[in-house]
Amino acid sequence: MLRKALLSTLLVFAVAGSMNLVLAKDAVPLADDPVTEQRLIVISEEMRCLVCQNESLAGSRSDLANDLRREIRILIKEGKTDEQIRSFMVERYGDFVLYRPPVKPITWLLWIGPFVILLAGIIGLIVYLRRRNQSMPGTTLSDEDNRRIDALLKDAKSSSTENAHD
Template sequence: MKSLFLICAALLCFGTSFAKDAAPLAEDPVMEQRLISISEEMRCLVCQNESLAGSRSDLANDLRREIRKLIQEGKSDDQIRTFMVERYGDFVLYRPPVKPITWLLWIGPFIILVIGIAGLLMYLRRRNQSMPNTILTEADNQKIDALLNQDRKDRLND
């Protein structure tokens, strides 16, 4: 039992000796902040619902490396965005510009919403029309009242 404990303790000690501190992403914190602000405005092309800054995919790492290289070359933020759009299209931007080629990106969700609401309304209307309207007689109303009164009494007795 003691030897098992010593082996576990040794593994824990040696395991932590192999741990490394996180390597800084850039030596210049201003450049790194610029990289983060630019990459937060861009979409990861693999994940599509994550920003380039938050994604851990290999493509996102490559794109951040490319942006870092462009920053080091002295390119402005707009030049970097333009480069990325020319290379990957407007879809790479979280807020693509409104122009004829991106109208579907901007208007598409609203069109789908309107179609969904129209479909739901048509379904509900058809369902309501297919259900027969029945008029209850006085005897039916008395049976319902008797059942409700019986239920109330049963609840009070419990």
């Protein structure tokens, strides 16, 4: 009985261990040449992962990022320059693939938009504060009002010192 339980447990562990081998993904292949790999890293750091969007192509582990890095490796091995590779990626995926898209008419809103929104917010705040200040009536207090306020302040001060001595 103990022998059957021990064999069953051993069998369960063997199956579980083999499942890891079945489900494991292949490691991302590195280039044979370290120079090629270094160029790949430099180029892919300047590009955005199209799936993650806030992560560089070099740092992303998505399947699309792996495919794009593989494509860049192929282009490097074909002898393309860094600029030719960037141009290829922009032609294929648009300016969005670059972390720093070029300044041109189609990307002006992207570059200038945040400053326009900030300026509009500041102007709106100034207009709001001026209107609010103009709508509030200016009130001057009479001498009698000032005397009553002074009396109230003296009473409040004397009662707070009495409470402090208690």
